[in-house]
Amino acid sequence: MNVKILADSACDLSKSYYNEFDIEMVPLTVQLDEKEYQDGKTITPKKIYDAMRDGKSPKTSQISPQAFKAILTSYAEANQPLIYFALSSELSGTYQTAKIVEQEVKEEYPDAKLHIVDSKCASLGIGLVVLQAAKLAQNGASITEILESAQFHAKHMEHIFTVDDLEYLYRGGRVSKTAAFVGTLLKIKPILHVDNGKLIPLEKLRGSKKVLKRMVEIAKERGKDLSDQTIGIVHGDDLAAAEKLAELVKEEFHPKAIHIEMVGSVIGAHSGPGTLALFFLNDTK
Incomplete structure (x- = not known):
């Protein structure tokens, strides 16, 4: 029995990939105009971005314990091996919730082959890890083989990104109010990255024209064997x-x-319209 791969909607993959590679997706939640939506299922990222441009502030919430309980129990009952790759624990409580539920399910099904992985990645950073794992699973790889490969890819996945408006990062507590104000006033474009699951400012550039070129330069400085990679x-x-x-x-x-993908509703609610990110490996096996 092949290993099943479970991802959450924060991996920002298109639906076609879930079908092609037999990946199950569990959605995080977005609240907008006092209504609740399932990311990737009942709302489009475009709607979130248009709302943000109109001055609205969508909120997000993690996956509920009940949703995890239903999914993990169904795989435990079927004795189906499952690996779930979670959004970085530094950015969401989803991983911790999944781990708690995993222990509950294993009390009832002690032989359940369930594995919860803190990817320490976000957006297509997780997405590329998930795709690699799903391809291995389709080819009949073992849990150990998939976990070793995926954990290597997650550990070495670079996230180099910029945002169009620092105000959105300020609302999410990523930059100070003063930095956001001054950055907007001086038209400063920040370049950030992810370090051990956390969002960390890397550089500041004035003007948007330099940003794309600098992102490619950083990829050249940090990447390895980029000609042999799939870049996100x-x-x-x-x-x-x-x-x-x-x-x-x-x-x-x-x-x-x-x-190329559009940033999904949950990640986009924090990064805002105009976000641009580049994903690649800084080491290869």
Whole structure:
């Protein structure tokens, strides 16, 4: 019996990939206009970005214990091996909730082959890890093989990103109010990355024209064997910028593939419209 891969909606993969690679997805929640939506199922990222441009502040919440209990119990009952790759525990309580529920389920089903992994990644950073794991699972790889490969990829996954408006990061507690005000006033574009699951400012550039070039330079400095990788790009409702970044990446590295997605509703509610991110490995096996 092949291993089943479970992901949450914060991995920002399109529905077609869930079907093609037999991945199950559990959605996080978005609240907008006093209504609650399931990320990736009952609301589109576009609706979130349009609302944010109109001055609204959508809220997000993690996956409920009840949702995890239903999913994990169903796989335990079927004796189906399952690996769940969670959004970084530094950004959401989803991983901790899944671990608590896992222990509850294993009390009733002690032989259940359930594995909960803190990816320490976000957005397509998790998405690329999930895709790699799902491909291995389809080819009949063992739990141990999939976990070893996925944990290596997650550990070495670089997230290099920028945002269009520092105000959204301020609301999420990522930058101070003064930094957000001064940044907006001076048209400063921050470049951030993820370090051990946390969002960390990396550089500040004045003007948006320099940002794409600098992102590619950072990839060249940090990446390894980029010509032999699938590189991920996500955007906050700015496909033109994503495609321009993809052109620069293609010219510089000639990667095996470039995977472009829109940042989903949950991640986008914190990063805002105009977000642009680049994902690649800084080490390869």
